[in-house]
Amino acid sequence: MNDTELRLEADAVLSRLVGAGTAGTAGAAPARLREDQWRAIEALVAERRRALVVQRTGWGKSAVYFVATALLRARGSGPTVIVSPLLALMRNQVAAAERAGIRARTINSANTEEWEAIQAEVAEGVVDVLLVSPERLNNPDFRDEVLPRLTAATGLLVVDEAHCISDWGHDFRPDYRRLRTMLAELRPGVPVLATTATANARVTADVAEQLGTGSEAAEGGGTEAGQSDSALVLRGPLDRESLSLGVLRLPDAAHRMAWLADHLGKLPGSGIIYTLTVAAAEEVTAFLRGQGHEVGSYTGRTEHTEREAAEADLLANRVKALVATSALGMGFDKPDLGFVVHLGSPSSPIAYYQQVGRAGRGVEHAEVLLLPGPEDEAIWRYFASLAFPAEEQVRRTLEVLGSAGGPLSLPALEPQVDLRRSRLETMLKVLDVDGAVRRVRGGWTVTGRPWAYDTERYAWVARQRESEQQAMREYASTTECRMEFLRRQLDDEAAAQCGRCDNCSGTRFESHVSEALLDAARGELARPGVEVEPRKMWPTGLPAVGVPLKGRIPANQQAATGRALGRLSDIGWGNRLRPLLAPQAGDTPVPDDVAEAAVEVLADWAKGPGGWAPGVPDASARPVGVVTVDSRSRPRLVRSLGERISVVGRIPLLGTVTYTESAASAVPRSNGAQRVRALHAALTLPEPLVQAVADASGPLLLVDDFADTGWTLAVAARLLTEAGAAGVLPLVLAVQG
Incomplete structure (x- = not known):
């Protein structure tokens, strides 16, 4: 078959994929591949080469591998294996494949009960496309039993969102590196396609090297450099003419939430509101719903079935927006998405461009707006600490x-x-x-x-993260074209002024918000109080390291569900508490507004259903004593908070859970087992406190500054209940998540 015939066959498959008319059929005109798409397909099908395609979101990368799959299967090749990172992406791709008559199945964490049947179907040759999550590649059973057979049968290997392979990039995932083993074991002549929409030159080169695609690259429209037997790298311009970028600086979190409530209905179509943390997503969702907006929430805590329902609601325009973390990122495909708003700035221009690229794929105009906040930097530092x-x-x-x-x-x-x-x-x-x-x-x-x-290398990656953060600061403050700025961050040599962003064409949104909505937002954010769930199980393996604790914590030794003023990651009390609890903050008496908020939390707690601790024996009554936890960094803060509560509540301050002198500085903030091991040796009750607890006839209020893992409260509660406390009610200023 010559190139012309192959091209006609490819266009016919594309027509089925997009639902257009086929050649010789009345009605809609047949679809036709763009030249750069055709060049990639030709390399895979006719030349059996390896190709890396770096093209903007909406360019049509999935069309390349589905069309190539149909052509290769028609020529007797084995199934296509697509390594894909997100379930949303898999669901969309399975539906798209069916439109083209391509039988697609998926193996991922959400359908474990189907794995055996799917693997049998692959072995029988009735599956054209198998989508696999990268985590499967190193599951022992899958890696040792399924992967070798799959590798031997593969007719085309596709690596979607290939930037995840590179630890130079913003979204490195170690499971992707397992692909090197699979690539090395593919039969000679099996084509490989790697695709991504977000990779700068360094990430592109790294991915190309790891995939064995060489370094020969074609820029722009899809003509490659090098000899015909070299690997192909197609890198196109990243501009999206439908996107209008803007930045709106507002005084504080209340103004940003009020602005959203005031302007959400004016944004085109339906869209996504991104936040940096789960806590912020939940806060914003609750507030917008309270103001009458139809919005959903989508975070890493959202259950699988709820995620599917939320995606379906947005796809069908049953909601105006999903308020989401980066959990809704790569692969969510809604061509008519009309806007993306970021409440808080991502730490990387590449990550930002990837998320805003969800919008405007099938509409002429989409709004992209960044609302940066003062808490962004603290959140960046937290995620950087996980390197x-x-x-x-x-x-x-x-x-x-x-x-x-x-x-x-x-x-x-x-x-x-x-x-x-x-x-x-x-x-x-x-x-x-x-x-x-x-x-x-x-x-x-x-x-x-x-x-x-x-x-x-690790030091370089850390410096790269700092450089990316600085780039996002500059993006928010630049007076030059914002699209050109982002494209240059991705090393797009075709970057030029867009003529559409707020710096090119003028600000499109006012910063004004109604006083009523601003008051409502302030009230929402100023309301203190979140629950602190108690630990109920001891970490595994403690007896092996000399700690005689295991299994479920006995009910009479558990702390009750406690309270905190707020989460460090939220945009309400988190903004007030972060400076107070920062490592560089001095140790001062508790500020008046914080102490008053703690009293408010206690008052609301007492009024709650069932009283102080429903379900906890003898703990539903009012606390009869206050006990503080010794703090190595903020003893004055914690002690003064306990004193203020004691005076206002007329509850005696019984004493402090202290650290043994030898262990005072040896408690790690790491995993639960290590922390409990250290706390078991470190925490102690002074004799006067033991006597005071024994004499008390009711539950105790346990006061600390911060709950990260919850293990300090758990170990302290065990000590207090063993000393005779009828119950332990934890109160802290802040929790982490």
């Missing part, structure tokens, strides 16, 4: 695994290393890719291969 661990922590993990004599699960490993589980798991995935450890049934083992800590 790859220091070398001594990595070496300690390898040492523990090496001396274990067999696989260790995460719960078994956690008590022996000073890392939280999420960071520990990410680190192990990186070490797995590097060949130092291996995930097997039952946990993780060391391989014995030499491994070097790449200090220079």
Whole structure:
């Protein structure tokens, strides 16, 4: 078959995919691939090459791999395997494939009951496309039993959102690095397609190297450099002519929430309101609903079925907006999305461009607006603190695994290393890719291969993050074209003034908000009080490290559900509490407004259904004493808060849970097992407090400054109940999440 015939066949598949008429059929005109799309398909089907496509969102990357799949399957090739990071993306792609007559199935964490049947269908050859989440690639059973057969049968490998492969990028995912093994084991001549809409030159080069696609690159319209037998890199301009970018600076969080309530109905169509944290998403959703707006919430805490329902509501325009974290990001496909508003600035221009690229794919005009806030920098610092661990922590993990004599699960490993589980798991995935450890049934083992800590690379990545943060500061303040600014951050050589952003064409939105909405927003944000859920299970593995605690915490030793003024991550009380509790903040007596808010929280708590602690035996009555927790960094703050509550509530201040002198500075803020191990040895009740608790005839109010993991409150509650307390009611100024 010559190129002309192949092109006609490809266009016919595209027509089925998009629902247009096919050649020779009355009605709608047949669809036709753009030249750059055709060039990628030709490389995959006719030349069986590897290709990296870096093109803006909406360019049609999925059309390339679906059309290529149909052509390759017609020529006897095996199924296409698409490695795809998000469930939303998978659902959209399965639906799109069906329109083109392509049988697509997916294996991911949400359909485990279907895996066996799907794998049988793949083996029988009745599946054209299998979508796999990157996490599956290193699941021991899938990696050892399914992946080898799948690799041997694959007719086309597609790596979607390929920027996730690179730790130079904003969204590095270690599971993606496992693709190197799969690539190395593919049969000769199996084409590979990697796609992304958000990669600067450094990330593009890194992904190309890891995928074995070489460094020859074609810029712009899709003509490649190099010889015909070299790999193809197609990189196009990233402008989206439908997007109108803008930045609106407002005085505070109340003004930003009121502005949203005032202007949401005026924004075109339906859209997405992004926040930086789950807490902010929940706050904004509740406020907008209270003002009569139809909005939904979409965060990392949203259950799978609720996510599907929220996506469906937005796709069908049953809601004006979803208030979402980055959990709603790559892969959500709504061509007529009319706006994207960011309540808070992402830390990376690449991440920002990726999120705003959800809008305006199938409409002539979409509004993109950034509302930066003072809390953005603190949130950036928090997420930056989750970077790859220091070398001594990595070496300690390898040492523990090496001396274990067999696989260790995460719960078994956690008590022996000073890392939280999420960071520990990410680190192990990186070490797995590097060949130092291996995930097997039952946990993780060391391989014995030499491994070097790449200090220079990790330091460079950290500096890159700082540079990206500075770029976002500059984006918010620049007087030049905003689209041109973003495109240059992505190394788009075709970047030019857009003529559409607020700096090019003038501000389109007023900063004015109605006084009534501003008062309502202030009232919403000023209302203190969030619940603090108690710990109910001790961490796994404590007896192995000398701590005689395991399983469920006995009900009579558990703290009750407590209260905090707010979350450090929210945009209400979080903005007030962050400076007060910052590491560099001095230790001062509790400010009047904070003390008054604590009293307000206690008053609301007492009025709640069932009183102070419904369901906790003997704890529904009013507290009969106040006990503070000793603070190594803010003793005056905590002590004064306890004193103020004691005076206002006319409740005696019984004393302080203290730290033993030898352990006062040795409690890590890491994983639960390590923290409980240290707290078990460190916390103690002075003898006068033991006597006062024994003499008390009711529940105690336990006062601390901050609850991060909740383990200090859990261990202190155990000590107080063992001393005779009828119940423990925790009150803290702030919680982390």
